[in-house]
Amino acid sequence: MAECGITLHLMHGSGTPEATVKMLDAAEQCGIRVLVNDHRVWSDPEGLAASFSNHKALYGYHITDEPTAADFPKLAKAMAGIRKADPNHPAYINLFPSFARGLGTKTYDEYVRRFVKEVQPPFLSYDQYPIVAKGKEGRESPSLRPFFYDNIEQCRRIAQENNLDLWAFCLTTPHYWPAKGTGYPPPTEGHLRLQIYTDLAYGARAVQYFTYWTPGKGAEAGIVYYDGPIDADGKRTKTFDLLKPINAEIKKLAPLLLSLRVTAVAHADPLPQGTKGLSAEIPLTAIKGDCCVSLATRKGERYLWVVSRSFDREQNVTLTLGNGIERLEEVDRGNGETLKLTPTEATRDIVVPLAPGDGRLFRIIGR
Incomplete structure (x- = not known):
């Protein structure tokens, strides 16, 4: 992961505190920091902070991914609990993209604004994977979603209005829905560059990758994942080789970008x-x-x-x-x-x- 140029690991799945500490120890040796995932974020933020807050590899705490507006009250409580228990490490929540249904609001703009106002996150993170394709395995006729730029325009605007850093995404693991005949194609260098450099040009302070390690069979019903930077068997893929030099470019630019x-x-x-x-x-x-x-x-x-x-x-x-x-x-x-x-x-x-x-x-x- 460090060799590929990745500096922050977003932990999925809540393990035991002892297992998480071992992971943090390994991350520290590689120069990587971690957003830990632990169920105590909901019920015992003080105990959670006591377990990890002094570890050098800790970046913050993962609360949830892609909530609806109905989740905002409990997210606000969790966010406030973490902020009080450990004010030095942020809590992470990532939002749906603009095309998602069932957000619980009339518009996407209302969804994002309510999240910022009610939950009070330390930064604004959202995902949007703009390059889609057709066919049995989602490889045919790749195209750019027409609302890709509209989505980042909205999130950038709301982030700036609320003095929040913007975190955005780049899709690195192709996947498809066999029953639908649609999917996300294997990323080319051009696919990766368009997503990453658009994020940076819009002022994103973090570029996140979905995913680094390819989810295995059955990870999500009806979806087939393949050929992320590391495949399901732990082997490097072509995507790793494409991503590594781009990350090296970002690392070279990072000191300047973070000041702009x-x-x-x-x-x-x-x-x-x-x-x-x-x-x-x-x-x-x-x-x-x-x-x-x-x-x-x-x-x-x-x-x-x-x-x-x-x-x-x-x-x-x-x-x-x-x-x-x-x-x-x-x-x-x-x-x-x-x-x-x-x-x-x-x-x-x-x-x-x-x-x-x-x-x-x-x-x-x-x-």
């Missing part, structure tokens, strides 16, 4: 559902290409993300820089490529090459 605040996001035409075009805040006058851009700032510095919306096609994106921008200098992510782009005097255009799904981060030089 994304202040605006814009998309090129045609605008995906729920998105907006350029605003005055972003120092561009035009975008040509299948991409999105975002502006991030820190201590007087400005940075520009450029991220592909195509997971299977290389492209050259043309950006027209506003007056006063001298050039864009790419931030080194350790992959041997760093561009310095100066616009032509006549058109103010620059061209950004993008591999499938890829994102590139530039420092803006000039006013």
